[in-house]
Amino acid sequence: MNEMLGNQLFMARRYSEALKNLEAALLHSPEQKPIKRKLIICYAQTGDIYKSLNLFYDLIKDDIQFIIDADPILDDCPCNEIIEQLEEQTDFNYDPFETKIYQGIIWLYCDAAKSLSCFQKAGELENSNEVIKNVIELIEKYTAT
């Protein structure tokens, strides 16, 4: 029940409610990439950027293409809507470092090069962050191919 309800709430863009159901569904099926892909967005949209980043890293390690392939119509991916808001937004709930992570995560659903640029800026702000370094490495590798 959790996954289906989570899917519907995600479709309705009710991220905080979707999150609870999708988290429970992921516990039940930890390998489900579609659940992870939605949860990354739910975490990012509800202010839990580090949970989002960790899950994002976990998924791109396994299958970066799965995020890049997310389609606004075929997969009902909300990346376009979020990016539209993101481009107009000047005041984020996150600090500058977190904002770059947030933008980097969301951009990967649409444009890998822009995502990479955001993560590189995040890396400049905190160059000791291992997860960021690894993420940059994975995206660089993808964009190089």
Add this chain to the structure above:
Amino acid sequence: MTLSGNIKDLIIDSIGEGVFTVDKNFRINFFNKGAERLTGFKAEEVLGKFCKHIFQSDSCFDNCPISQVLRSGKNLYDFETYYSFINESKTPIRLNASVLYNEKNEPTGGIVSFRDVSELYALKRNLSDTTKYQGIIGRSKQMNEIFDLIEEISDSNAPVFIQGESGTGKELIANAIQKRSPRSSKPFIKINCSVFPENLLGSELFGHAKGAFTDAINNRAGRFEIADGGTIFLDEVAEMPLQMQVQLLRVLQEGTFERIGESITRKVDVRVIAATNVNISKALKDGSFREDLFYRLNVIPIEIPPLRERPEDIVPLVHHILQKFSITYQKSVPDVSDAVLDLLINYDWPGNIRELENVLEYAFVKTPSGEVIVESKLPPKIISPIKKKPAGTEKGTFYNEERLRLIHILEENRWNQTKSAEVLGIGRTTLWRKLKKYGLID
């Protein structure tokens, strides 16, 4: 015996309702013929697509029916929402929803059956469009004057006195006055003064103290106290006993009263709307209604004309009533025949709109769905008075008198011919011959 998949598909395709199913991601994976017919989409156009992209309903975001079933664990019936169909903007639909489970009892999808209720909505809308004024139907000059008057007095708190025959809609007028008044959000208390015996009416209106009389086991506030700040509607006020009229006059003059059995004087601010169906001039003349009370109540007089004096209201009333019954009885009887309309317009309507409504309900029930009401479906009392007279005045007069007498007796005996023949002191065959002669049976 279990049905094969093919037969199940045929069954589902044969039903008039639209049926579709979605997988756990809410992608449509089944779309029956009914859904194609109703929405205009072909199954191949929608299969694999998200239901929210196809139907674009607000409920997809706020109140998804399948999501409701997932949360409650109970199937959803007759849920009303709007779906976008291929050629129209938004179509009102009524749907049932349930969730599909696998053998592990995990939800794997949902099923929705729906029907287009735009006709029903149109009917409801039409019903409210023809509602001329605050739920009152009427396009006659007399009724329009009343509606104008209600608007003119909408800021006033002055007492209103409504006169009109039984069934003319005095209470509806009272409702409209209250709704348009500055007190519309305050209590609106209605009391029919004719239904209480004198001792009880006092208690109802003004309340009583504990022990004031045998059954007064507690202190009780009367209707005037409950209506404080608002409005009280005193229906059939002329039936009020004289003693009570004195007390009512005092409330109107001073706004004060005492509960029965109590000496504390209470003060209230209540607007009074009173109504009566009796001939008030006669009641004043014979002393059954106090003149001083009448003048206090009659600050704004409204006289509702009987239906027979405003035949132009019959057509909108008939349509309004038929539409109302269409919703109540879930069948469509769109109109009455021209001949029936003539009968309705020529009838005297002693019971006014209430009687018209009863007559139409009788005919509506007898009329098959989709057909108009014809003469034979009307109650005999409507048909009989204007059947054509035979030639010759004298003969005609007798003819009519006997005919009316027959109808009267038949109606009293619910058209039981044996009983009616007994009352008339004639044989059943003779009665049959007379009925035939006067065109009262086929």
